[in-house]
Amino acid sequence: MSLGLETLHLRKSYDNNEVLQDCSFPVSESGIHVLTGPNGCGKSTFLRICSLLEEPDSGEVRYFSGANVVEKDLALRRRISLVLPRVGPFNTTVFSNISYGLAIRGIKGKEAAERTLKALEFVGLGHKRGQRALALSSGETQRLGIARALAIQPEILFLDEPTASVDRKNTDIIEEIIIGMKQAGRPMVIMTTHDQRQAEKLADTLFVLRDGRLFQG
Amino acid sequence: MMSIMESFFRALFLILHLDKELLRIIALSIKVSGTALAAAALFGLPLSAFLGFRKFPLRGLMISILNTFMGLPPVVVGLFVYLLLSRSGPLGFLGLLYTPSAMIIAQTILAFPIVTSLGHSAIVSVDPIIRQASLTLGATPFQVSLTIIKEARYGIMSAFIAAFGRVMAEVGAIMIVGGNIAGYTRVMTTTIALETDKGNFELALALGIILLAISLIINSVLHIFQKKDLTRAGR
Numbered sequence: 001m002s003l004g005l006e007t008l009h010l011r012k013s014y015d016n017n018e019v020l021q022d023c024s025f026p027v028s029e030s031g032i033h034v035l036t037g038p039n040g041c042g043k044s045t046f047l048r049i050c051s052l053l054e055e056p057d058s059g060e061v062r063y064f065s066g067a068n069v070v071e072k073d074l075a076l077r078r079r080i081s082l083v084l085p086r087v088g089p090f091n092t093t094v095f096s097n098i099s100y101g102l103a104i105r106g107i108k109g110k111e112a113a114e115r116t117l118k119a120l121e122f123v124g125l126g127h128k129r130g131q132r133a134l135a136l137s138s139g140e141t142q143r144l145g146i147a148r149a150l151a152i153q154p155e156i157l158f159l160d161e162p163t164a165s166v167d168r169k170n171t172d173i174i175e176e177i178i179i180g181m182k183q184a185g186r187p188m189v190i191m192t193t194h195d196q197r198q199a200e201k202l203a204d205t206l207f208v209l210r211d212g213r214l215f216q217g
Numbered sequence: 218m219m220s221i222m223e224s225f226f227r228a229l230f231l232i233l234h235l236d237k238e239l240l241r242i243i244a245l246s247i248k249v250s251g252t253a254l255a256a257a258a259l260f261g262l263p264l265s266a267f268l269g270f271r272k273f274p275l276r277g278l279m280i281s282i283l284n285t286f287m288g289l290p291p292v293v294v295g296l297f298v299y300l301l302l303s304r305s306g307p308l309g310f311l312g313l314l315y316t317p318s319a320m321i322i323a324q325t326i327l328a329f330p331i332v333t334s335l336g337h338s339a340i341v342s343v344d345p346i347i348r349q350a351s352l353t354l355g356a357t358p359f360q361v362s363l364t365i366i367k368e369a370r371y372g373i374m375s376a377f378i379a380a381f382g383r384v385m386a387e388v389g390a391i392m393i394v395g396g397n398i399a400g401y402t403r404v405m406t407t408t409i410a411l412e413t414d415k416g417n418f419e420l421a422l423a424l425g426i427i428l429l430a431i432s433l434i435i436n437s438v439l440h441i442f443q444k445k446d447l448t449r450a451g452r
């Protein structure tokens with residue numbers, strides 16, 4: 001049974017500045033769900049809360065499988081992944097970076113190698129697998145982040161501003177990668193972008209975050 | 218008195234002919250300092266990780282004390298270990314005074330704050346995004362800690378090398394607790410001190426050259442690690 005999520009009345013403040021006010025958001029269908037809004041409106045905060053990286057001040061993130069609510073434990077965290085705007089590549093090879101998520105799940109050997117290579121090929125970095133990850137360009141680093149998450153085959157993939165720091169060429173490549181995920185039917189993608197053109201190009205469902213509140217676009 | 222050049226050439230002769238006594242002294246020096254470093258790493262690395270990952274009361278004070286102890290005077294450490302291990306001391310029953318074990322204990326005390334403090338600095342200087350990246354990929358808290366330690370590996374290696382360099386070159390503490398007994402506790406630095414007193418410069422110079430060579434190797438390796446660490450940080 002595929003994973004879905006909903007947020008119920010999320011609120012989050014930083015230094016008395018209420019970034020999220022009563023944000024509710026149901027997503028259960030696969031596809032690409034885009035959250036847009038101006039810079040600094042709280043999109044990243046919302047995504048970090050949804051991906052269980054941060055706790056809300058109040059409200060709840062609820063994951064469900066069919067009609068059943070899924071407990072927010074390590075097992076659930078391993079069914080989802082978030083690609084941060086600043087990827088944070090590990091100081092090792094591109095290949096080792098991609099296989100990290102598999103290694104910590106105890107997946108090694110041939111299966112790990114196959115899944116790693118598949119993810120690398122999917123983002124067009126197969127030829128860079130032996131290179132040091134820290135030597136990649138910013139666009140390639142962003143693709144590495146996506147491949148690192150894809151290798152673990154998440155059911156829900158959160159992408160936080162995946163093209164915010166890359167050039168036009170890499171923006172096009174990353175958009176094609178995201179469309180490729182949709183065509184493959186997996187994973188469900190929930191992403192943020194401040195780029196209206198990109199939001200309209202990619203979104204199956206569009207949400208807008210404005211003044212701390214969430215609206216369906 | 219033998220000229221400096223003559224002493225120097227005799228020293229080179231000793232080195233090139235792999236003089237047995239010279240080799241034994243070098244081997245004991247490396248064994249004592251290497252064991253002390255291993256012991257310091259065994260206790261220091263977990264403590265540096267604990268200080269890096271956990272927030273608790275008096276943490277700042279502990280770090281300040283460790284930083285202060287990095288500059289511990291070796292003779293004071295020697296005196297402290299001597300008092301502990303002397304026959305009337307609390308650990309006198311172990312009979313360790315004037316043995317290589319006593320020298321290892323003294324050097325471990327000297328190396329421990331260096332390994333711990335520099336190791337802690339290396340761990341806390343890892344980009345916080347690494348922790349978040351590990352978490353988003355499904356790492357457990359323990360796996361996150363291991364990942365951060367792995368990212369800090371060049372800094373941690375620098376800490377080990379700095380500590381090894383410090384104890385290899387140290388003379389005061391091991392002179393006090395080892396006694397500089399020929400064929401038993403005599404190491405490079407204590408031999409240099411003794412042979413210089415005796416006017417026997419060729420052995421002292423030979424050991425001095427080797428000590429400098431070891432120091433050069435240690436610093437070259439340290440430089441390589443620091444360079445790799447700076448590359449990592451994008452500097």
